[in-house]
Amino acid sequence: MRHFLHSHGSTRKAINNLSMNIALASDHAGFDLKQVLAAFVKELGHDVLDLGAAQFISSDDYPDFAESIGRAVVEGKAERGILICGSGVGASVAVNKIRGIRGGLCHDTYSAHQGVEHDDMNVLVLGSRVVGVELAKELAKNFLAARFTGEARHKRRLEKISRIEKHNA
Numbered sequence: 001m002r003h004f005l006h007s008h009g010s011t012r013k014a015i016n017n018l019s020m021n022i023a024l025a026s027d028h029a030g031f032d033l034k035q036v037l038a039a040f041v042k043e044l045g046h047d048v049l050d051l052g053a054a055q056f057i058s059s060d061d062y063p064d065f066a067e068s069i070g071r072a073v074v075e076g077k078a079e080r081g082i083l084i085c086g087s088g089v090g091a092s093v094a095v096n097k098i099r100g101i102r103g104g105l106c107h108d109t110y111s112a113h114q115g116v117e118h119d120d121m122n123v124l125v126l127g128s129r130v131v132g133v134e135l136a137k138e139l140a141k142n143f144l145a146a147r148f149t150g151e152a153r154h155k156r157r158l159e160k161i162s163r164i165e166k167h168n169a
Helices: 028-043 062-074 089-095 109-119 133-145 152-167
Strands: 021-026 047-050 080-085 103-105 123-127
Touching: 021 028, 021 062, 028 047, 028 080, 028 133, 062 080, 062 089, 062 123, 080 089, 080 133, 089 103, 089 123, 103 109, 109 133, 109 152, 123 133
Parallel strands: 021 047, 021 080, 080 123, 103 123
Antiparallel strands: none
């Protein structure tokens, strides 16, 4: 699995001293939470690639933002992504249609870090109508601090997921 470790020459200190490019995107329902998390992720020492929504427009659609964040991650423009919609469910379904994306909808901190450690999750999906701001910050912090363990059993499972993806593309 590919992990990018960048040193941006910044005085900011990222968790575990590893600064990453993090893509953030949301539809209208997640717009306010995305703004808060973008600032928080920068405070943690990471660079933010904001993929929209650029403004609150109630007629926008979460699949558009899911596709843009998924493509940014698989194309290497961002190491990880944080995607937000109202419940998180629709965005999670949409982003996982992109080959190479392992997006997880998380409402608890254990899942936010364990998803990376065991499943090499590369997109954290949040429901802005489900989690509050402080919990969202903790979820993002846990997600960004976690690293894939690379244990044989986890690699084996990821290979099986890749085969499923390949056979059903």
